[in-house]
Amino acid sequence: MKILVTGGCGYKGSVLVPKLLALGHFVEVYDNQWFGNYLRPHHALRVYKHDIRDIQSIGFADAVVHLAGIANDPCGELDAKLTWEVNVYATMGLAEAAVKAGVKQFIFASSASVYGLKDNKPVVETDSLAPVSDYNRTKQVAERVLLSYSDKMKIQIVRPATVCGYSPRMRLDTMVNMLTVQALTKGEITAHCGEHGVNLMRPNIHIEDITEVYIWMLDHPELTGAYNAGFENISAMDTATMIAEEVEAKITITKVKDKRSYAVDSSKLLKTGFKPCKSVRDAIFEISAQHDIGALKPEERMLNLAWTRSQGLVANK
Numbered sequence: 001m002k003i004l005v006t007g008g009c010g011y012k013g014s015v016l017v018p019k020l021l022a023l024g025h026f027v028e029v030y031d032n033q034w035f036g037n038y039l040r041p042h043h044a045l046r047v048y049k050h051d052i053r054d055i056q057s058i059g060f061a062d063a064v065v066h067l068a069g070i071a072n073d074p075c076g077e078l079d080a081k082l083t084w085e086v087n088v089y090a091t092m093g094l095a096e097a098a099v100k101a102g103v104k105q106f107i108f109a110s111s112a113s114v115y116g117l118k119d120n121k122p123v124v125e126t127d128s129l130a131p132v133s134d135y136n137r138t139k140q141v142a143e144r145v146l147l148s149y150s151d152k153m154k155i156q157i158v159r160p161a162t163v164c165g166y167s168p169r170m171r172l173d174t175m176v177n178m179l180t181v182q183a184l185t186k187g188e189i190t191a192h193c194g195e196h197g198v199n200l201m202r203p204n205i206h207i208e209d210i211t212e213v214y215i216w217m218l219d220h221p222e223l224t225g226a227y228n229a230g231f232e233n234i235s236a237m238d239t240a241t242m243i244a245e246e247v248e249a250k251i252t253i254t255k256v257k258d259k260r261s262y263a264v265d266s267s268k269l270l271k272t273g274f275k276p277c278k279s280v281r282d283a284i285f286e287i288s289a290q291h292d293i294g295a296l297k298p299e300e301r302m303l304n305l306a307w308t309r310s311q312g313l314v315a316n317k
Contacts, residue, residue, distance in 0.1 A: 007068030038168035087138035122265035161203030161230025183249035203230035206278030233263035
């Protein structure tokens, strides 16, 4: 199968693309490479340094896995106009190009954050969407745009929880990854709670599992519509405690204005036969192991917000 992966040089793409190649697929990657390119050369891989906003046409492909986008709430707020251009308008343009190229299957990496604040009640796919940030809203609108193409190709929407675990293109601004590296480098974990002492909840999924979800969707084009993908709903405090069990560190609690606290139910995905194989604790252990052998050295490019600001990649506001 020939698969086009947008954002294939990113955190998830750097794990997904080698898996697709190992399975015998031919892969084309489109990525602006803001954070570099960690993909190794392969005879069945073509990598194009390209902004998805400029994609007018694409060559033949059996399927598209659309990972590219301005990621997370803080980055989305840096330049709202750019976030809408990339996450929505470019997605529509890509869908149009895919239809013209005869693509039969389109997998979209949305976000579990589209549900908004639900008082930590695990949300299911039929619950209302009430996004609270530009990033969340662009994901919601992009979903609706793509669903309008359902009569032209198979549309599969994956709503991932917060991803954790090691990737060659590492991110240290997601909760498990961030707190684990704090413990490793500072001997102290700063766990956040709400202004009124509320313990902030986050759904989590290991990077090995989310990439396997995309492969599962590729193998099962009949699974159309939206699917949650998150298997461990854990509070910031419980996450910190789990890390401290693996890495010796003290825990400090700080109050923040962040109101984002939510949980997801992924029963719909599990009922299709998909089985997760990795856990948050696995992610903690693997990150620690990479750090111990010197393969993980924290740097600014691993922090999306800091890197986009320092490099002038978006309008600083």
